[in-house]
């Protein structure tokens with residue numbers, strides 16, 4: 176298995192997917208990783224809706240918004256759509272607010288677990304929640320927090336040192352470049368303002 180540190184460094188958001196089905200048992204194992212994530216006060220307000228049937232996928236796809244900085248260049252083209260989704264739902268009878276930390280922990284478990292299986296992911300919050308609730312029969316009392324769009328990658332984005340903008344871009348060959356602030360820009364050593372070089 177890949178080393179966890181390498182996986183974390185290698186992970187990039189994927190928005191173009193090969194049209195190869197993800198086995199259901201793998202999707203359920205990914206939910207299992209989400210289930211086991213840290214949870215504030217161990218309240219566990221999250222549930223997970225797994226979508227892999229092609230007809231349902233087709234109905235979900237139009238209500239997702241991709242890569243706003245480069246719209247529409249970041250949209251999955253026909254034949255590059257996600258092959259599965261995991262919707263992260265909040266049971267609002269358990270928690271009405273403060274669940275976002277739990278979502279973050281569960282989502283990252285799922286995303287990194289997927290990567291160990293060669294599966295890429297785009298975590299989406301720009302989604303039409305009302306439409307998705309109707310399509311998927313999600314009742315009142317549940318909120319859609321995020322949609323994890325999954326599939327075997329058909330692109331290989333690369334990370335870049337931050338220059339003057341957080342905006343990712345596509346080059347002339349279609350490769351996505353994702354700027355990240357450097358370690359020296361985000362770390363303070365022992366006291367605020369004490370920077371490391373680099």
Ligand SMILES: Cc1cc2nc3c(=O)[nH]c(=O)nc-3n(C[C@H](O)[C@H](O)[C@H](O)COP(=O)(O)O)c2cc1C
Pocket residue numbers: 186187188190240241242243297298299300301302332343353
């Ligand atoms: C909470 C959250 C919400 C996001 N929502 C969207 C989204 O709605 N659509 C999208 O295309 N990407 C979305 N992303 C992906 C980010 O654009 C992406 O993480 C960022 O550009 C950095 O790229 P990287 O994931 O490869 O490091 C989201 C990421 C996070 C953490």
